[in-house]
Structures are given as structure tokens and as C-alpha cells.
Amino acid sequence: MISRRRFIQTGAAITAVSGRYFNGKVYAQGKADLSVITGPDIEANVRAAVGAVGGMEAFVKNGDRVAIKPNLSFASPVSRATTTNPEVLRAVIKLCHEAGAKSVSVVDHPLQDAAIIGEKSETAAVVKEMKNTSIFLPDTENLYVETAIPNGIAMKSTKVVKLLGEMDVLINLPISKNHSATAVSLGIKGNLGLVWDRIAYHNSSDFNQSLADLATIIKADLTIVDAIRALATRGPQGPGKVLKLNSVIAGTDPVAVDAQAVALTFAQWNLAGSNVEHLTKSAAMGLGEIDPSKLNIAKQSL
């Protein structure tokens, strides 16, 4: 059996497959590249968003081991919008199990102390309530393995968490938020949660370029952005201005998904992906499309 693992080192965009039925409702026909779903019910948003880009079955096959990378950097409350919404995580885990995943591993290398996150984070607490689902917050160096970045410009190699080597599918699940250094912290910035030494990135000759470099070796199969609440100012830790957008964005193109999230969250300031340096640099390396309007977008209000 050919390894399904495409999210690390090699990578190709998964083309959308035909739409699926969920709970008897037909959502957008699943040929969209990108979906933006808004509505009052979080799980319905997630289902529709994933359904519109092919349904979870397009990404998770029976028996697959799935890794989900949410933002678990802080043990902050949900209202602060600095970490992935627990209900969004719950819905994504559910979808993975429904698609036949053998196991789901939630993984992040948090900024705050891992013991505190494991104990206090409402998002982390969701995992305890789900079967065949585990959480890993690796905070010692021996759990990471040195990996080359052959096309890297500012970053040539980095230590990536060993767990990924055992996974078949990677789903990136960031929250939409502002970041004082990189403008936003979305999927591409979120990849830093899978490496050991994030300081090396800040310290490199070009921080934004180094993020693009990392994105050349870590390519999630699916990126889902939690924009239920978005942090518009004073990120990444806040407290800052929280916008209640009640939206979920999903797609396979990591640059386009991030750019779409920027446009959605920072609309009142007319900002777009082209205003975010690590996104323009990622696009320049051929990692995705910076102008989402060029893609087939499914937008829906539930």
C-alpha cells in the first residue's frame, strides 16, 4: 500500500472530489477549492466548510492515523480568541472519526508551559472526552528529528516533531488572529507549532522567509481556519479586540486559505493576503495562490 503521507516533505494539492451528504442536508457541491461558511452553529459550520471542499472522506481514509494541529499556545479562555475554539476542534475530530480514522492525535508545541496547557486549556480538555483521540504537547528536544529544508532560503534545516512520521494525514486548525511580528498567525505561521526551535526562525536572516521555507516541507492535507472568534489586535497573546465572525474557512491551498482568513478578519481595514509578508513570500515559492478570488470559493450563510 502506498503511504498516504503527503503532508511532509513532498506535497501536492488534493483535487476536490464530488460533494457529500451530511445529516441529510446537501451542502455546497464539493468541487470548491475554498469554502467560507458563516452561521450560528459551530459544528454545522465545520461540516459545511469541509463538505464544500470534498468532505472529510476525501482526506481521511479508513484506518488512517490523523494528526490535527490546532493552536494551543496558551491556556487562555475561549473568549480571548488566541487559541483554537474547543467546539471547532471537537467537530473536526468527530469528522475524522466518522471518515474512519484509526486514531486522531492532537499535537502542538505550546509557548506556555505544557503541563499548564494540558491542565487548563479548554481546547485541550475536549480531547479527554473523545475516544481514540490523544493529545501531545512535546516539550523536550528528544521528541523532534532534524529534517532538511532543501529549498529553504533563510532556513535550511529544522527539527520537526517525530510524531508526524507516524501519521497519514495532517490537518492544520489555526484560529484567525493578529500577530505583532508577522501580521497574522494562521496556518503557515501555525506550522511553528510542529518544530522544536521556533527561536531560530525569529533569529534567522528573514523571519517571514523562514516561515515560507518551513511551509515547503510541512504541507497540511487540509487547512481549516477557526474564525468563530478572531483576534484583530494585539496578537498573538492579547488581550485585544475580538471580532465575533462565526465563520469557518477550509481549503487545501494553505496560502489561499490564510489569505481568505486575512480578508475576512481584517475587512474593516481593507487588508488582504498581499499585505502579509510571509504569505507573499510563500506564494513566491509556489506554495499557493495569494489571491483567493482566482479560486473557486464556496460561500454560505447557514
Next chain:
Amino acid sequence: MAGNLKSKRSFSFKLRPLIQGITLIFFVYLFLKIAYPFQKNLATNAFYNFDPLITLIMVLSGTFFISALLYSVFTVILTLLFGRMFCGWICPMGTIFDLSEYLLLKKRLPLKRVKKPYGNGPYKNIKYYILMFLLFGSLFGFTAVMMFDPLVFLFRVFTVNLHPFAILGANEFLDLIRPLAFKTGALKLSMLSFEQPAFSLGLFNLSLFLAVIGLISVERRFWCRNLCPLGALLAVLSRFSIRGRRVSIECISCAKCAKSCPMNAITDNYMGTSPRECIQCERCKDVCPVNAISFDMGRVVEEQSFNPSRRGIMLSGTGGIIAALGAGTLLSTKTTAGTLLRPPGAIVERDFLDTCLRCGECMKGCPTHGLQPAFLSAGLEGMFTPVLTPRAGACEEQCNICGQVCPTGAIRALSLEEKQYAVIGNATIERNLCIAWEQGKVCLICDEVCPYDAVEFKLVKDELGSIKRPFVIEDKCVGCGQCEKGCPVNGPAAIHITPINEVRKNSGSYITENVRRLREVNDDNVDFSKETGFSDEKTMPYQIETEPETDDFESDLPAGFN
């Protein structure tokens, strides 16, 4: 006759090691429980609460008195009635000596033959001098020697030495089996790894411990006989104990009892016992071939004189006073005060030095291992007191363990909210070390990791260009040290915490209206060109002069969506 009357193993023979084992295991259990998340309960500081030496020192030094210390009255009563039973049955340090002796000495070195005269060890009075030194020192404000209370000493050994060794061993083992675990799909096992605690003064502390253990090859239970200040206190209280060793006329003077006594408490004629040294272990009763020994109620006539030299007592007491006075003038709290970062909620430094047991509980509990033992940086009297060392570990916003565990209140037990307002110090940026200031790099880690939003970035134009540079908002900063910990500069951090603006209070709230107001978020007029990280002005197509009309996005979708 002698053959037929082989003594039966007494009940204590089996019971005592059991009690010792249970107590030691309980000690280790309480030790391991001091970790995040921490739940304080009655038993947390049980060993210290029952320690009358600690209580006495707290009373003499006139500082905080935690009512829990009154439990030590039980130990006093126990000793008044049953002598140094604490030493023989309960003290975990004593258990370790017995265990070491059993494991190390019994099979390797022959037990030193005790020479006559029995019962009069040459060093046994030293513990009384140490006790005097400690008590008089405390009276005059020098409590540093508290670090040699056996329970305090042992806890510190666990924190600074034994536990880190155990973690090291566990990690080595896990690393060995990790490839196998990955292969067999045992994910949780393959990703299991413990954060390695590391403490300064580890070698120094370990040397002291090994020296104390090593002394059992000179005399059995050397520490208990000759050095232990708690043992000395209990010895004084044992004078009138009502349970003790009695010898009947069956005694054949074979000397087996005197040779078996770990405390050398039996006199030359084998009939007498020193109640001050006897730890009620009943080994003598077990070895007596004619069953002449029993442990019964009724006052024991003291056969050995209590004979610490008067001069020795006076000298040691005076020594304590001199040390106390000297510590305050020669060794420096004057020169070091205000240069160290103390845990949040630490009381005023003078009182802190009087009250801190140097036990290491706060250091064990600190999840980042940021609390480290001081060597001489707090003066001689500050040795082993906790100092926040951000480069080793910062103070976590969501944690308040140190105050919760402190047995004496040297670190106040603050609620989580109070602790988030208890200022440890303030961050200072060394601009010529900072890579944003000096090299124009996009670093900004200090802002990223600051939980209090106390670092802001402003565009500053200089020869490198118009670049975002960090500034510390002093009123918001509590000195937690996350910035210093995260700063990527090699060597001393470009942003570091100094004790300036620290707030030390023995009572009362730390929350001020000013800071509470500052922490409220009011971002309706944020200027995106100068903050928040978006690309430089020339590529920005937006207008920022007008204020956004509404921030109610619940019903209004952003433009473009339907």
C-alpha cells in the same frame, strides 16, 4: 540455659521498619504531589507542621506564625512521654540512615566494634551546641542554619538531587525504548518524555548529603547522635520520658545490647540507659539472649549524665548571636537587597530571610524550574533561598504554586488573580544587545510571549530605517521573565528583569486601580500602519483616519459575503 532462652523477635522488630517504610513512602508521596496542578490539602506540609524545631525557631525569630505549626505540640507530647521515638520510628532521615546501614554496611564493612566506655560517644554534645547556635541565632534574626533541620535538609536533597536523577534515569530509559515504541505504534509511550529539572548548587547539596550518609561508617547514626538539631531538642525533652528500657537481674553482662544499640545509649554496666539518646528501637531487646530487657512505662532513672560543657553551651549560644549580628552587617543583606528577584508574593526581604526554611518546596513546585537556590548572591544567610532566574525558567501567569506550598508563609499564598498583580520586578531592554534595535531584525519574541501585554512596538527611524522596536510598558509589567526567557540573543538576554518597582507586602492586596484599568482592552482606534505587524506603508491600500463605525459583526458579515 542461654540456648533455650533465645529471645523472641519482638513485635517492634517487625512493626518499626513497617512504620518507617510507610512514613518514608508518605514523605516521597507528598514530595511528588508538589507539582502542577497542585491541590493544597491538610497533609501537604505535614512533616514540617509536626516539627517542633521549626515551630520554636519561628517563635523565637518573631516572624509570621502559621497556626498549622501548632501540630508540633503532638510531637512534643510524644517525646515527653516516649522519648526520641520520633527519631527511631518516624523521621525519614533516620529511616534513610537505617536503610543505608543495612544496604551498605552490613555486608561490606564490619560494624565498628563499639569500644568501652559505652554510652559516652565523644561527639554527642555537638548537637546541643548546634541547637544553641541555631536558637540564639534565630532570636537575633539569623535563621539560615534552619537548612540543617533534618526534614528540611532531606526535602531539599530530594528536590535538588534525587528527583532530577530519577528523571534523568527515566528519560534515558524512555529514549532507549522509543524506537521500539514507534515501531509498535504505541504512540503515547513513544512520545513520553519528562522535562529535566536542573538546579544550581546541586553538587554542593549532594556533597553535604553524601557526607552525612558517609558518616555512618564512623559511628552508627552519626547525624542523629551528634549533629541533628531536632534530635538535640527532642533529647532535651526526653529527660522525663515515661517509657523506656528496663533491665532485669537476669542480665549476664554479655554486652550484646550495648553493641547493638545504634545510638550508643546503653551504659557500661548494661543496666542503665540514657533516655536522651535512646530512640526506642528495641534492638537491644531483640538481641538479649536471656530476655532481660523490656520496654515499659514508668520513669527511667538516668544513668548517663547529661554533660555538654557549660562553656560549650555558652560559646555556641554566643556564636549564634554573633553570626546573627554579623550576617546583618558583614555579609550583606545591605549590599544584595534589591538585586534579586524573589517569587511573587514573597514578604519583605528581612522577614523573608527570617522565615524561609530553605526547604525547596517552592522550587519543586515551580513548573518552569525558574525558582533556583541562591548561593551567596543573597548573602550567606540567603543560601538556598529561592531566587527567580528567568533564563532558567520564567514565572507562569497561570500558576501560583509557590505560595500555596510554602510551609511558613515566606511566600504568601496568593490567589491566582492576586499573584498576577504581585510585581516581581520590571523588564529592561538593553538596546545594543536587542537584535530589533541594533540590527533591525523582525524578532519581537518578547511581545509574543508576554502574558501581560507589557511590551509594545513602535516604529522608530534611524540609520537602519523605519523599523519596529520594542518598548516596555512598565506599569503593566510584573517582571515574570517570559521575555527574558524567550529572548533569542546568546548569553545575557537583551531584555531582562531587574527588581526595580518590585512590590513586597506582608499583607494586603496587590491589585491597584491603575493597573486594573491599564489591563482593560480598548482597541477601537487602533492604527494599523504603526502596530500589528502588517507590511510597510507603501503596500497598504487602506484608509485609517476614519474610525470604524461599528464593531458589531454578529449580524453584519464583512463585505463580499452573502
